[in-house]
Protein backbone atom coordinates (compact mmCIF):
# COMPACT_ATOMS: atom_id res chain seq x y z
CA UNK A 1 0.00 0.00 0.00
CA UNK A 2 1.20 3.53 -0.76
CA UNK A 3 1.68 5.96 2.12
CA UNK A 4 -0.32 9.20 1.87
CA UNK A 5 0.02 12.51 3.65
CA UNK A 6 -2.68 13.46 6.15
CA UNK A 7 -3.74 9.94 7.06
CA UNK A 8 -3.28 8.69 10.64
CA UNK A 9 0.14 7.08 10.94
CA UNK A 10 -0.31 4.01 13.09
CA UNK A 11 2.27 1.52 14.30
CA UNK A 12 1.03 -2.03 14.87
CA UNK A 13 3.32 -4.44 16.73
CA UNK A 14 2.86 -8.18 16.18
CA UNK A 15 2.24 -10.50 13.23
CA UNK A 16 -0.32 -13.15 14.16
CA UNK A 17 -3.97 -13.58 13.18
CA UNK A 18 -4.92 -11.28 16.09
CA UNK A 19 -2.75 -8.51 14.64
CA UNK A 20 -4.06 -9.19 11.12
CA UNK A 21 -7.58 -8.65 12.54
CA UNK A 22 -6.42 -5.49 14.36
CA UNK A 23 -4.80 -4.15 11.17
CA UNK A 24 -7.92 -4.93 9.17
CA UNK A 25 -10.13 -3.17 11.74
CA UNK A 26 -7.83 -0.09 11.75
CA UNK A 27 -7.99 0.20 7.96
CA UNK A 28 -11.70 -0.62 7.59
CA UNK A 29 -13.34 2.80 7.84
CA UNK A 30 -10.64 5.29 6.94
CA UNK A 31 -7.34 5.46 5.09
CA UNK A 32 -4.51 4.68 7.46
CA UNK A 33 -0.78 4.76 6.96
CA UNK A 34 -0.05 1.47 8.72
CA UNK A 35 3.47 0.54 9.84
CA UNK A 36 3.85 -3.04 11.04
CA UNK A 37 6.64 -4.58 13.08
CA UNK A 38 6.67 -8.35 13.41
CA UNK A 39 9.42 -10.93 13.69
CA UNK A 40 7.54 -13.17 11.28
CA UNK A 41 6.20 -12.44 7.85
CA UNK A 42 2.40 -12.11 7.69
CA UNK A 43 0.96 -12.11 4.15
CA UNK A 44 -2.27 -10.39 5.27
CA UNK A 45 -0.53 -7.59 7.13
CA UNK A 46 2.05 -7.20 4.37
CA UNK A 47 -0.84 -6.36 2.05
CA UNK A 48 -2.40 -3.83 4.44
CA UNK A 49 0.80 -2.14 5.58
CA UNK A 50 2.61 0.81 4.02
CA UNK A 51 5.76 -0.32 5.85
CA UNK A 52 6.51 -3.78 7.22
CA UNK A 53 9.69 -4.40 9.19
CA UNK A 54 10.78 -7.76 10.58
CA UNK A 55 12.16 -6.77 13.96
CA UNK A 56 11.54 -8.78 17.08
CA UNK A 57 8.54 -7.41 18.98
CA UNK A 58 10.81 -7.03 22.03
CA UNK A 59 13.48 -5.04 20.17
CA UNK A 60 12.48 -1.73 21.73
CA UNK A 61 15.39 0.25 20.29
CA UNK A 62 14.73 -0.73 16.66
CA UNK A 63 10.97 -0.26 17.01
CA UNK A 64 11.45 3.23 18.46
CA UNK A 65 13.76 4.16 15.59
CA UNK A 66 11.26 2.75 13.07
CA UNK A 67 8.36 4.65 14.70
CA UNK A 68 10.32 7.91 14.67
CA UNK A 69 11.41 7.43 11.07
CA UNK A 70 7.81 6.95 9.93
CA UNK A 71 6.52 9.77 12.16
CA UNK A 72 3.98 7.49 13.77
CA UNK A 73 1.33 9.26 15.86
CA UNK A 74 -0.40 6.28 17.48
CA UNK A 75 0.72 2.74 18.35
CA UNK A 76 -1.24 -0.45 18.97
CA UNK A 77 0.49 -3.34 20.71
CA UNK A 78 -0.75 -6.81 19.84
CA UNK A 79 1.21 -9.10 22.08
CA UNK A 80 2.30 -9.45 25.67
CA UNK A 81 6.03 -9.81 25.00
CA UNK A 82 6.20 -6.15 23.91
CA UNK A 83 4.34 -5.09 27.08
CA UNK A 84 6.69 -7.15 29.21
CA UNK A 85 9.70 -5.17 27.92
CA UNK A 86 7.94 -1.82 28.39
CA UNK A 87 7.47 -0.83 24.74
CA UNK A 88 4.48 1.48 25.59
CA UNK A 89 6.65 3.26 28.20
CA UNK A 90 9.42 3.79 25.64
CA UNK A 91 6.93 5.05 23.03
CA UNK A 92 5.43 7.43 25.62
CA UNK A 93 8.93 8.81 26.25
CA UNK A 94 9.10 9.96 22.62
CA UNK A 95 5.54 11.28 22.67
CA UNK A 96 3.74 8.42 20.91
CA UNK A 97 0.48 7.45 22.66
CA UNK A 98 -0.07 3.72 22.76
CA UNK A 99 -2.98 1.31 23.03
CA UNK A 100 -1.28 -0.96 25.55
CA UNK A 101 -0.60 -0.44 29.26
CA UNK A 102 2.69 0.61 30.82
CA UNK A 103 5.00 -2.15 31.98
CA UNK A 104 3.95 -1.95 35.63
CA UNK A 105 0.25 -2.28 34.87
CA UNK A 106 0.85 -5.04 32.29
CA UNK A 107 1.92 -7.21 35.23
CA UNK A 108 -1.75 -8.20 35.52
CA UNK A 109 -0.68 -10.54 32.70
CA UNK A 110 3.08 -10.81 32.90
CA UNK A 111 3.11 -11.90 36.57
CA UNK A 112 0.41 -14.26 37.76
CA UNK A 113 1.63 -13.55 41.29
CA UNK A 114 1.13 -9.79 40.87
CA UNK A 115 -2.37 -10.40 39.48
CA UNK A 116 -3.43 -12.66 42.35
CA UNK A 117 -1.85 -10.44 45.02
CA UNK A 118 -3.54 -7.35 43.55
CA UNK A 119 -6.93 -9.04 43.76
CA UNK A 120 -6.23 -10.10 47.34
CA UNK A 121 -4.96 -6.65 48.41
CA UNK A 122 -8.12 -4.99 47.08
CA UNK A 123 -10.55 -7.72 48.06
CA UNK A 124 -11.81 -8.10 44.48
CA UNK A 125 -14.48 -10.78 43.92
CA UNK A 126 -13.72 -13.85 41.77
CA UNK A 127 -10.56 -14.86 43.67
CA UNK A 128 -9.24 -18.40 44.09
CA UNK A 129 -7.10 -20.03 46.78
CA UNK A 130 -3.45 -19.78 45.68
CA UNK A 131 0.05 -20.37 46.99
CA UNK A 132 3.41 -19.17 45.68
CA UNK A 133 6.48 -21.43 45.71
CA UNK A 134 10.09 -20.78 44.84
CA UNK A 135 11.42 -23.72 46.79
CA UNK A 136 11.12 -27.31 45.60
CA UNK A 137 10.96 -28.90 49.08
CA UNK A 138 8.09 -26.75 50.32
CA UNK A 139 6.23 -27.47 47.10
CA UNK A 140 6.70 -31.23 47.54
CA UNK A 141 5.54 -31.09 51.16
CA UNK A 142 2.49 -29.00 50.24
CA UNK A 143 1.33 -31.21 47.37
CA UNK A 144 1.88 -34.47 49.28
CA UNK A 145 -0.39 -33.29 52.08
CA UNK A 146 -2.99 -31.62 49.81
CA UNK A 147 -6.58 -32.77 50.12
CA UNK A 148 -7.74 -31.55 46.71
CA UNK A 149 -6.40 -30.96 43.20
CA UNK A 150 -4.48 -27.88 42.11
CA UNK A 151 -3.53 -26.08 38.90
CA UNK A 152 0.22 -25.44 38.52
CA UNK A 153 1.21 -22.20 36.79
CA UNK A 154 4.57 -20.61 36.09
CA UNK A 155 4.52 -17.02 37.40
CA UNK A 156 5.77 -15.52 34.10
CA UNK A 157 4.73 -15.70 30.45
CA UNK A 158 4.48 -19.06 28.66
CA UNK A 159 2.23 -18.23 25.68
CA UNK A 160 -0.69 -20.05 27.27
CA UNK A 161 1.16 -23.34 27.38
CA UNK A 162 2.54 -23.45 30.92
CA UNK A 163 -0.54 -24.29 33.00
CA UNK A 164 -1.03 -27.92 34.00
CA UNK A 165 -3.90 -29.17 36.10
CA UNK A 166 -3.94 -32.10 38.53
CA UNK A 167 -6.58 -34.63 37.52
CA UNK A 168 -6.24 -33.54 33.88
CA UNK A 169 -2.59 -33.42 32.87
CA UNK A 170 -0.96 -35.59 35.56
CA UNK A 171 -1.52 -39.25 36.39
CA UNK A 172 -0.34 -38.82 40.00
CA UNK A 173 0.77 -36.29 42.63
CA UNK A 174 4.36 -37.26 41.80
CA UNK A 175 3.75 -36.11 38.21
CA UNK A 176 2.55 -32.74 39.48
CA UNK A 177 5.53 -32.42 41.82
CA UNK A 178 7.93 -33.25 38.99
CA UNK A 179 6.36 -30.56 36.79
CA UNK A 180 6.46 -28.00 39.61
CA UNK A 181 10.12 -28.77 40.22
CA UNK A 182 10.88 -28.35 36.53
CA UNK A 183 9.14 -24.94 36.44
CA UNK A 184 11.11 -23.75 39.47
CA UNK A 185 14.49 -25.20 38.49
CA UNK A 186 14.39 -24.36 34.77
CA UNK A 187 12.75 -20.98 35.46
CA UNK A 188 9.96 -21.68 32.98
CA UNK A 189 8.18 -18.38 32.38
CA UNK A 190 11.38 -16.45 33.06
CA UNK A 191 11.36 -16.50 36.87
CA UNK A 192 11.75 -19.31 39.34
CA UNK A 193 8.23 -18.95 40.67
CA UNK A 194 5.30 -21.29 40.62
CA UNK A 195 1.69 -20.51 41.51
CA UNK A 196 -0.35 -23.41 42.81
CA UNK A 197 -4.04 -22.66 42.55
CA UNK A 198 -7.13 -24.55 43.68
CA UNK A 199 -8.44 -26.52 40.72
CA UNK A 200 -11.72 -25.07 39.49
CA UNK A 201 -14.27 -26.94 37.47
CA UNK A 202 -16.62 -25.27 35.04
CA UNK A 203 -16.95 -23.62 31.66
CA UNK A 204 -14.63 -20.78 30.71
CA UNK A 205 -15.39 -17.54 28.94
CA UNK A 206 -13.46 -14.46 27.86
CA UNK A 207 -14.50 -10.88 28.45
CA UNK A 208 -12.39 -8.23 26.70
CA UNK A 209 -12.81 -4.52 27.38
CA UNK A 210 -11.48 -1.23 26.02
CA UNK A 211 -10.02 0.95 28.76
CA UNK A 212 -8.92 4.60 28.69
CA UNK A 213 -7.66 4.71 32.25
CA UNK A 214 -11.14 5.28 33.63
CA UNK A 215 -13.97 4.09 31.39
CA UNK A 216 -14.37 0.36 30.71
CA UNK A 217 -16.30 -0.61 27.56
CA UNK A 218 -17.00 -4.32 27.13
CA UNK A 219 -16.89 -6.39 23.94
CA UNK A 220 -19.06 -9.47 23.24
CA UNK A 221 -18.15 -12.57 25.27
CA UNK A 222 -16.15 -15.29 23.53
CA UNK A 223 -15.39 -18.88 24.40
CA UNK A 224 -11.91 -20.03 23.45
CA UNK A 225 -10.83 -23.67 23.07
CA UNK A 226 -7.32 -24.08 24.42
CA UNK A 227 -6.82 -27.83 24.30
CA UNK A 228 -5.05 -29.21 21.24
CA UNK A 229 -7.31 -32.18 20.53
CA UNK A 230 -10.99 -32.75 19.83
CA UNK A 231 -13.17 -33.29 22.88
CA UNK A 232 -10.99 -30.80 24.81
CA UNK A 233 -8.19 -33.32 25.24
CA UNK A 234 -4.42 -32.96 24.96
CA UNK A 235 -2.11 -30.14 26.02
CA UNK A 236 -3.07 -26.47 26.34
CA UNK A 237 -2.24 -24.36 23.29
CA UNK A 238 -2.52 -20.66 22.47
CA UNK A 239 -6.10 -21.46 21.37
CA UNK A 240 -7.51 -23.69 18.61
CA UNK A 241 -10.68 -21.74 17.91
CA UNK A 242 -13.52 -19.81 19.50
CA UNK A 243 -17.10 -18.62 19.07
CA UNK A 244 -19.42 -15.81 20.10
CA UNK A 245 -23.21 -15.37 20.09
CA UNK A 246 -25.29 -12.54 18.56
CA UNK A 247 -26.45 -11.27 21.98
CA UNK A 248 -22.88 -11.01 23.28
CA UNK A 249 -23.48 -13.71 25.93
CA UNK A 250 -22.80 -17.46 25.72
CA UNK A 251 -25.10 -20.49 26.11
CA UNK A 252 -23.83 -21.05 29.65
CA UNK A 253 -23.39 -17.44 30.81
CA UNK A 254 -26.25 -15.32 32.15
CA UNK A 255 -26.44 -11.53 31.86
CA UNK A 256 -25.80 -11.32 35.61
CA UNK A 257 -22.61 -13.39 35.33
CA UNK A 258 -21.42 -11.26 32.43
CA UNK A 259 -22.12 -8.10 34.46
CA UNK A 260 -20.27 -9.60 37.45
CA UNK A 261 -17.26 -10.28 35.20
CA UNK A 262 -17.29 -6.70 33.94
CA UNK A 263 -17.44 -5.42 37.50
CA UNK A 264 -14.34 -7.49 38.34
CA UNK A 265 -12.44 -5.86 35.46
CA UNK A 266 -13.61 -2.43 36.67
CA UNK A 267 -12.36 -3.20 40.17
CA UNK A 268 -9.00 -4.38 38.80
CA UNK A 269 -8.65 -1.09 36.95
CA UNK A 270 -9.56 0.83 40.08
CA UNK A 271 -7.01 -1.17 42.09
CA UNK A 272 -4.29 -0.33 39.57
CA UNK A 273 -5.23 3.35 39.66
CA UNK A 274 -5.25 3.38 43.44
CA UNK A 275 -1.70 2.01 43.32
CA UNK A 276 -0.69 4.73 40.85
CA UNK A 277 -0.63 2.75 37.59
CA UNK A 278 -2.27 4.02 34.41
CA UNK A 279 -3.98 1.53 32.13
CA UNK A 280 -4.80 2.45 28.54
CA UNK A 281 -5.52 -0.45 26.27
CA UNK A 282 -7.36 -3.74 26.26
CA UNK A 283 -7.99 -5.72 29.43
CA UNK A 284 -8.86 -9.36 28.93
CA UNK A 285 -10.43 -11.49 31.64
CA UNK A 286 -10.57 -15.27 31.45
CA UNK A 287 -13.40 -16.38 33.73
CA UNK A 288 -14.80 -19.70 34.83
CA UNK A 289 -18.45 -20.25 35.70
CA UNK A 290 -18.32 -22.53 38.74
CA UNK A 291 -21.11 -23.75 40.99
CA UNK A 292 -19.98 -21.11 43.51
CA UNK A 293 -20.20 -18.23 41.05
CA UNK A 294 -17.71 -16.84 38.56
CA UNK A 295 -13.98 -16.95 39.19
CA UNK A 296 -11.18 -15.05 37.44
CA UNK A 297 -8.73 -17.56 35.94
CA UNK A 298 -6.29 -15.08 34.45
CA UNK A 299 -5.94 -11.65 32.92
CA UNK A 300 -4.25 -10.51 29.75
CA UNK A 301 -3.20 -6.96 28.98
CA UNK A 302 -4.10 -7.18 25.27
CA UNK A 303 -6.64 -8.74 22.91
CA UNK A 304 -6.93 -12.51 23.04
CA UNK A 305 -5.83 -14.65 20.16
CA UNK A 306 -8.17 -15.99 18.80
CA UNK A 307 -10.77 -13.84 20.62
CA UNK A 308 -9.78 -10.70 18.66
CA UNK A 309 -10.78 -12.38 15.39
CA UNK A 310 -14.30 -12.95 16.79
CA UNK A 311 -15.02 -9.44 18.02
CA UNK A 312 -13.10 -7.09 15.71
CA UNK A 313 -14.90 -8.08 12.49
CA UNK A 314 -18.18 -7.22 14.28
CA UNK A 315 -17.05 -3.76 15.33
CA UNK A 316 -19.24 -1.17 13.61
CA UNK A 317 -17.65 1.86 15.26
CA UNK A 318 -14.45 3.18 13.69
CA UNK A 319 -11.62 1.36 15.45
CA UNK A 320 -9.23 4.28 14.85
CA UNK A 321 -11.64 6.52 16.80
CA UNK A 322 -11.83 3.91 19.57
CA UNK A 323 -8.01 3.77 19.79
CA UNK A 324 -7.76 7.57 19.87
CA UNK A 325 -10.35 7.64 22.66
CA UNK A 326 -8.39 4.99 24.61
CA UNK A 327 -5.24 7.10 24.58
CA UNK A 328 -7.13 10.41 24.90
CA UNK A 329 -9.26 9.43 27.91
CA UNK A 330 -12.52 10.01 26.01
CA UNK A 331 -13.98 6.50 25.71
CA UNK A 332 -17.14 7.67 27.50
CA UNK A 333 -18.01 9.65 24.35
CA UNK A 334 -17.68 6.64 22.04
CA UNK A 335 -20.82 4.99 20.76
CA UNK A 336 -19.43 1.45 20.77
CA UNK A 337 -21.41 -0.81 18.46
CA UNK A 338 -20.95 -4.43 17.44
CA UNK A 339 -23.03 -6.22 14.78
CA UNK A 340 -25.46 -8.64 16.44
CA UNK A 341 -24.02 -11.69 14.71
CA UNK A 342 -22.53 -14.98 15.78
CA UNK A 343 -18.93 -15.81 14.95
CA UNK A 344 -16.97 -19.06 14.82
CA UNK A 345 -13.21 -19.26 14.44
CA UNK A 346 -11.31 -22.45 13.69
CA UNK A 347 -7.56 -22.35 13.39
CA UNK A 348 -5.81 -24.22 10.58
CA UNK A 349 -2.63 -25.46 12.28
CA UNK A 350 0.40 -27.55 11.34
CA UNK A 351 0.02 -31.33 11.72
CA UNK A 352 0.61 -32.38 15.36
CA UNK A 353 0.26 -28.79 16.60
CA UNK A 354 0.48 -28.63 20.39
CA UNK A 355 2.65 -31.76 20.48
CA UNK A 356 5.36 -31.66 17.82
CA UNK A 357 4.19 -29.33 15.04
CA UNK A 358 5.45 -30.17 11.55
CA UNK A 359 7.17 -27.21 9.94
CA UNK A 360 7.32 -26.43 6.20
CA UNK A 361 4.15 -28.33 5.27
CA UNK A 362 2.40 -26.68 2.29
CA UNK A 363 -1.19 -25.44 2.67
CA UNK A 364 -3.00 -24.34 -0.47
CA UNK A 365 -5.80 -21.79 -0.17
CA UNK A 366 -8.47 -20.85 -2.66
CA UNK A 367 -8.90 -17.37 -1.19
CA UNK A 368 -11.56 -16.07 -3.63
CA UNK A 369 -13.74 -19.14 -2.93
CA UNK A 370 -13.35 -18.70 0.85
CA UNK A 371 -14.19 -15.01 0.55
CA UNK A 372 -17.21 -15.78 -1.64
CA UNK A 373 -18.68 -17.60 1.38
CA UNK A 374 -18.24 -14.45 3.46
CA UNK A 375 -15.71 -16.32 5.62
CA UNK A 376 -12.91 -14.11 6.93
CA UNK A 377 -9.35 -15.30 6.73
CA UNK A 378 -6.64 -14.04 9.07
CA UNK A 379 -3.07 -15.17 8.58
CA UNK A 380 -1.10 -16.24 11.61
CA UNK A 381 2.44 -17.54 11.30
CA UNK A 382 3.04 -18.95 7.84
CA UNK A 383 5.78 -18.57 5.32
CA UNK A 384 4.91 -17.82 1.72
CA UNK A 385 5.82 -20.42 -0.91
CA UNK A 386 6.93 -19.54 -4.46
CA UNK A 387 3.31 -19.97 -5.52
CA UNK A 388 0.99 -17.16 -4.50
CA UNK A 389 -1.77 -19.38 -3.09
CA UNK A 390 0.49 -21.79 -1.18
CA UNK A 391 1.69 -21.15 2.38
CA UNK A 392 4.12 -23.15 4.50
CA UNK A 393 3.50 -24.07 8.13
CA UNK A 394 5.80 -22.85 10.90
CA UNK A 395 5.69 -24.27 14.43
CA UNK A 396 2.81 -21.90 15.31
CA UNK A 397 -0.80 -21.66 14.22
CA UNK A 398 -1.26 -21.03 10.48
CA UNK A 399 -4.57 -19.42 9.47
CA UNK A 400 -7.73 -18.42 11.33
CA UNK A 401 -10.98 -19.02 9.43
CA UNK A 402 -13.87 -16.97 10.82
CA UNK A 403 -17.51 -17.55 9.87
CA UNK A 404 -20.08 -14.85 10.64
CA UNK A 405 -23.79 -15.67 10.68
CA UNK A 406 -27.14 -15.13 12.35
CA UNK A 407 -26.49 -18.13 14.60
CA UNK A 408 -23.45 -20.08 15.78
CA UNK A 409 -24.78 -23.02 13.77
CA UNK A 410 -24.76 -20.96 10.57
CA UNK A 411 -21.31 -19.47 11.27
CA UNK A 412 -19.91 -22.92 12.08
CA UNK A 413 -21.31 -24.43 8.87
CA UNK A 414 -19.67 -21.61 6.86
CA UNK A 415 -16.24 -22.32 8.37
CA UNK A 416 -16.62 -26.02 7.61
CA UNK A 417 -17.57 -25.16 4.01
CA UNK A 418 -14.49 -22.95 3.78
CA UNK A 419 -12.23 -25.84 4.79
CA UNK A 420 -13.08 -27.52 1.47
CA UNK A 421 -11.02 -24.71 -0.10
CA UNK A 422 -8.02 -25.40 2.12
CA UNK A 423 -5.89 -28.30 1.02
CA UNK A 424 -2.80 -29.90 2.47
CA UNK A 425 -1.80 -31.94 5.47
CA UNK A 426 -3.06 -29.55 8.17
CA UNK A 427 -4.84 -30.04 11.50
CA UNK A 428 -8.05 -28.34 12.59
CA UNK A 429 -10.44 -29.00 15.48
CA UNK A 430 -13.66 -29.72 13.63
CA UNK A 431 -15.59 -30.19 16.88
CA UNK A 432 -15.34 -26.50 17.89
CA UNK A 433 -18.78 -24.81 18.16
CA UNK A 434 -20.67 -27.83 16.80
CA UNK A 435 -24.33 -27.91 17.85
CA UNK A 436 -23.95 -31.01 20.07
CA UNK A 437 -21.03 -29.41 21.89
CA UNK A 438 -22.94 -26.21 22.64
CA UNK A 439 -26.01 -28.13 23.79
CA UNK A 440 -23.82 -30.05 26.23
CA UNK A 441 -22.42 -26.79 27.60
CA UNK A 442 -25.87 -25.24 28.08
CA UNK A 443 -27.02 -28.41 29.85
CA UNK A 444 -24.03 -28.47 32.22
CA UNK A 445 -24.91 -24.94 33.24
CA UNK A 446 -28.50 -25.90 34.00
CA UNK A 447 -27.34 -28.82 36.14
CA UNK A 448 -24.83 -26.66 38.01
CA UNK A 449 -27.37 -23.93 38.71
CA UNK A 450 -30.02 -26.48 39.82
CA UNK A 451 -27.55 -28.16 42.20
CA UNK A 452 -26.70 -24.82 43.77
CA UNK A 453 -30.31 -23.79 44.42
Ligand code: AMP
Pocket residue numbers: 128151153160161163164165197198199200201204226236286297298
Ligand atom coordinates in the same frame (compact mmCIF):
# COMPACT_ATOMS: atom_id res chain seq x y z
P1 AMP B 1 -4.15 -19.57 32.02
O1 AMP B 1 -2.91 -19.50 31.19
O2 AMP B 1 -3.97 -19.13 33.44
O3 AMP B 1 -5.35 -18.98 31.32
O4 AMP B 1 -4.53 -21.10 32.08
C1 AMP B 1 -4.70 -21.86 30.91
C2 AMP B 1 -5.82 -22.82 31.13
O5 AMP B 1 -5.55 -23.67 32.25
C3 AMP B 1 -7.14 -22.14 31.49
O6 AMP B 1 -7.81 -21.69 30.38
C4 AMP B 1 -7.86 -23.27 32.20
O7 AMP B 1 -8.43 -24.17 31.28
C5 AMP B 1 -6.74 -23.98 32.94
N1 AMP B 1 -6.69 -23.44 34.30
C6 AMP B 1 -6.03 -22.35 34.75
N2 AMP B 1 -6.22 -22.14 36.06
C7 AMP B 1 -7.04 -23.13 36.49
C8 AMP B 1 -7.62 -23.46 37.74
N3 AMP B 1 -7.37 -22.75 38.85
N4 AMP B 1 -8.42 -24.55 37.78
C9 AMP B 1 -8.66 -25.29 36.68
N5 AMP B 1 -8.16 -25.02 35.47
C10 AMP B 1 -7.35 -23.96 35.35
Ligand code: GLY
Pocket residue numbers: 160224238239300303304305306307
Ligand atom coordinates in the same frame (compact mmCIF):
# COMPACT_ATOMS: atom_id res chain seq x y z
N1 GLY C 1 -6.81 -17.02 23.91
C1 GLY C 1 -5.93 -16.92 24.99
C2 GLY C 1 -4.95 -15.83 24.90
O1 GLY C 1 -4.99 -15.00 24.02
O2 GLY C 1 -4.08 -15.76 25.75
